[in-house]
Amino acid sequence: MSNTEETNGILPPTPAVFTSKLASSIHAVFAMIIWMGSIHLIVFLIVASFLLLPLHKHLLVLGMLLMLMFIPIDENSKWGLALARYIYKHAPGYFPATLYVEDIKDFVPDQAYVFGFEPHSIWPIGSGVLSDLTGYMPTGKVKILVSTAVFYTPFLRHLCTWMGLAAVTRDKLSSLLKAGCSCIVIPGGIQEAFYMEHDSEVAFLKSRKGFVRLAMETNSPIVPVFAFGQCFFTYVYNWWKPRGKFFLKLSRAIKFMPTVFWGTFWSPIPLQRPLLVVIGKPIHFKKNSAPTMEEVSEVHGQFVKALKSLFDRHKARAGYPDLELRIM
Numbered sequence: 121m122s123n124t125e126e127t128n129g130i131l132p133p134t135p136a137v138f139t140s141k142l143a144s145s146i147h148a149v150f151a152m153i154i155w156m157g158s159i160h161l162i163v164f165l166i167v168a169s170f171l172l173l174p175l176h177k178h179l180l181v182l183g184m185l186l187m188l189m190f191i192p193i194d195e196n197s198k199w200g201l202a203l204a205r206y207i208y209k210h211a212p213g214y215f216p217a218t219l220y221v222e223d224i225k226d227f228v229p230d231q232a233y234v235f236g237f238e239p240h241s242i243w244p245i246g247s248g249v250l251s252d253l254t255g256y257m258p259t260g261k262v263k264i265l266v267s268t269a270v271f272y273t274p275f276l277r278h279l280c281t282w283m284g285l286a287a288v289t290r291d292k293l294s295s296l297l298k299a300g301c302s303c304i305v306i307p308g309g310i311q312e313a314f315y316m317e318h319d320s321e322v323a324f325l326k327s328r329k330g331f332v333r334l335a336m337e338t339n340s341p342i343v344p345v346f347a348f349g350q351c352f353f354t355y356v357y358n359w360w361k362p363r364g365k366f367f368l369k370l371s372r373a374i375k376f377m378p379t380v381f382w383g384t385f386w387s388p389i390p391l392q393r394p395l396l397v398v399i400g401k402p403i404h405f406k407k408n409s410a411p412t413m414e415e416v417s418e419v420h421g422q423f424v425k426a427l428k429s430l431f432d433r434h435k436a437r438a439g440y441p442d443l444e445l446r447i448m
Contacts, residue, residue, distance in 0.1 A: 133223035138253045140212035149389060151210035154203065156243065157388035158276035188274035193281045200282035207283065208252045215349070215356070217246070217395040219253040220434065226401050229258045233302040233402060234293075234335040236423055237345045238323045240312040242381045245356060245390065246347025246397045247304050248283075253397075254302075263296055264304045290334065297338040304345075305331050313379070314361070314368050315448060321431070324448045325424055332420045339407035342419070344400040344427040348438035349393055356390035358382050396438045400430040 142148055162185065169181040194200065227233070235254075237247050247264050254262045265288035271277045286292050288305060296303050306312075312324035335342050350356060361367075361379040383390040403422050408415060424447060431445045 134225045136221040136224040136257075138219040138221075138256045140215070140217045140249070140253065142213035142216060143210060147206075147210040148214035151207045152214050152389050153387075155207045155211050155248075155279065156245075156383075156390060158273065158279060160388040162274055185274045189272050189277070193278055195281055197282065200278065204279070204282040204284070207279075208248075212249045212252055214390070215392060215395045217249040217253070217397065219250065219256075219397050219399065220437070221257060221399045222430075223401055224257060227258050229260045230300070231260075232297045232300050232338065232340045233259060233343050234297070234331060234340050235262075235302065235304040235343045235345050235399070236331065236427065237304050237306050237347065238308060238312075238325075238427060239316065239321055239347070239350060240306050240308045240310070240324075241316055241347075241350040242313065242379060243356075244306055244347070244350065246350055246395055247306060249395060250304055250345060250347075250397050250399075251284075259302050260300060262302045262304060265293060265296075266306075267310060269310075290330065293331070293334050294338060297334065297340045302340075307331055311368070312448075316361075321443060321445045322448060323427065323445060325420075325427075326448060329416050329420045332423065333411060333416050336405060336408045336411045336416065336419060339405075341402035341404045342423050343402045344423060344430045345397065346427060346431050346434070347395060347397045348435070348440065349395040356383065356393055356395070358391075394439075396434070398430055398434045398437075400426055 165181055165185065169178040173181070221227075235250065237244065237250060251262055251264050264283075264285045266280065266285050268287045268289065270280050270285070271287055286296070288309075293303055293305065307328040308322075308324040309328070312322060315322050315324055332342065334340075358381065360381075367378065382388070384392070403419065403426060405419055411419075428445060428447065435441060435443050
């Protein structure tokens with residue numbers, strides 16, 4: 121500790137680094153196939169049944185997929201929960217993934233936090249890594265909140281339920297925070313995925329203030345989080361997406377961005393490239409059960425500034441010293 125810090129009574133930050141371990145390449149690849157292969161499986165079933173089966177059997181396949189969108193899921197299925205544990209155990213080590221916490225002493229286990237995760241990219245894999253590796257942090261229980269469209273997607277809705285994910289609705293976020301459960305939210309959401317580019321990072325945040333209001337109402341500090349390696353240059357998936365106002369409106373309506381994405385050998389297995397998820401300092405504020413728009417905007421501005429600063433501080437560590445973040 122420096123003399124200045126001792127004089128001012130300010131303790132230096134205590135950074136912490138957690139890196140996932142690769143226990144088995146075979147298990148890691150298999151876990152990634154299960155986790156990331158749901159959408160590819162649906163497309164394969166639809167296309168293959170259309171090309172190879174009689175019309176009535178093709179319609180039967182479509183009917184089965186439609187049924188899987190709505191039938192109840194046993195949240196406590198032993199087989200399902202075992203599958204979720206398998207994914208959490210082996211998938212992060214595939215890249216490998218590293219979690220860097222700027223000051224771990226800023227977190228306490230009896231406080232609920234709102235982790236504002238960016239960017240969304242094709243698939244916010246880093247949020248799953250964050251959820252898994254926060255087990256090493258003093259934060260208590262952590263939940264990932266995702267688009268409601270996920271819970272109407274066959275196979276994927278089963279996995280997400282067993283992995284403990286929840287739909288990102290106002291009521292759900294509020295109830296979890298009030299119960300003392302920290303939440304990982306992706307403010308940019310589907311619209312951010314629409315604006316993403318191959319040669320830069322994009323965060324669609326300027327109009328996304330709802331999560332800030334709920335954080336203030338429940339007195340839950342907001343934590344800026346950025347994942348390097350999901351989208352820019354060494355992205356974990358190759359992708360192509362349509363453009364234009366029609367597809368923007370469509371993605372808003374269905375809460376899902378229609379995108380073609382592929383990894384190793386055109387498969388759902390991501391490219392094996394390092395992920396670095398960095399966590400900044402929590403933004404604290406006084407509890408306000410009815411914050412004004414000006415008060416929400418002030419805290420929202422603090423979050424955007426903190427996220428940009430977090431990005432700039434760690435982009436060289438991630439291997440992208442010249443990369444810029446575009447805030448929309």
